[in-house]
Amino acid sequence: MARVVDLWHNRDRTRTSRYGTGQRWQAVWFEDGKPRKKSCPTKAAAEEHLVWVTHQQKTGAYVSADRGRVFVRDLLDAWMDAQVHLRASTAAAMRSDVRATILPYWGDRVLADITKDDVQRWVAGMGKAARTVDTIHGRLNNFLSWCVDQQRITVNPARGVNLPRGAKREHQFLTVAQVRALAEAIDGRYADLVWLLATTGMRMGEACELRWKDVDLRRRRLTVARAVVFVQGRPVVGPPKSGKPRTIPLTTMAASVLAERRGTAGGDELVFTTSRGMQVRANNFKRRHFDDAVARVNGVPDGARVPAGLWVHDLRHTAASWAVQSGASVKSVQRMLGHATAAMTLDVYAGLFDQDLDDVAVRLDALLAA
Structure with a gap:
């Protein structure tokens, strides 16, 4: 049964050996029959955490902390094998990017320990063209989203990271x-x-x-x-x-x-x-x-x-x-x-169809004159 424990006092209100050391309150709950604990600075914080845990468990959204205590390298192959919707060329490029950039940096990191700040520092220090950074970050972002779906972690730390902006290259049209x-x-x-x-x-x-x-x-x-x-x-x-x-x-x-x-x-x-x-x-x-x-x-x-x-x-x-x-x-x-x-064609080549606008004006002039 979930409960809040006072780590500084015994039930008879005498002081424990931990009195004045560390956080006073501890939330205790059960997960697959095993007790789980989380220390909190206040009793209200401990009670609030238990309310959150209870709600997550009832709705099926609860993620065990142990499921995130795994190295990234141990999950990458399973994630890539699951990308059966990708074209063969896209899947091959994805595996190449993972081997070259994601595995060397993130492979030995514990999944649950990765923070948004960690991902932001990685992106900032990549030193590649903006478009390349966007592609490689997208690979990590997709992997971490998959980890959320697999109930390994509760949130994706790669989401919302600031990416560099590159100057968009203008199309060249030859004669x-x-x-x-x-x-x-x-x-x-x-x-x-x-x-x-x-x-x-x-x-x-x-x-x-x-x-x-x-x-x-x-x-x-x-x-x-x-x-x-x-x-x-x-x-x-x-x-x-x-x-x-x-x-x-x-x-x-x-x-x-x-x-x-x-x-x-x-x-x-x-x-x-x-x-x-x-x-x-x-x-x-x-x-x-x-x-x-x-x-x-x-x-x-x-x-x-x-x-x-x-x-x-x-x-x-x-x-x-x-x-x-x-x-x-x-x-x-x-x-x-x-x-x-x-619509995609227009988005890419809108400037080429400017003549169409002139044609509209010419036709309207003819209509008005008539």
């Missing part, structure tokens, strides 16, 4: 002349890849996993059904970022280029490979070929210069801008890029 210059400056085996990215809006991971069975040259269509990422040097193939396959139209030029490129390649063969016939890795492609092409283009006097620090992903932004300039609707651009909703 046809700039893309042509890049395609001419890059290693010849990747010129077609530059044009494909700039005219279809494919993500690099999708293009690296594109196979000839996904290309329908007769209908001038290609299907984006998979994407690849490399984690710890190993390829992990999964569905596209949206989780669903999509069909993209090919320009006449892109279709003819791919027709010339195919030759006798079989349906399961990759459309783009390295000089050794291996699958292209996005990071290696950027470092070894794309960045060099940018430098060559900008090194030509009076040439079609491109923004310094250009990303391969900017070719996807370029494809979106060209589609809008050609008169494509928001819905068409959404389907081409594989966004979940048209």
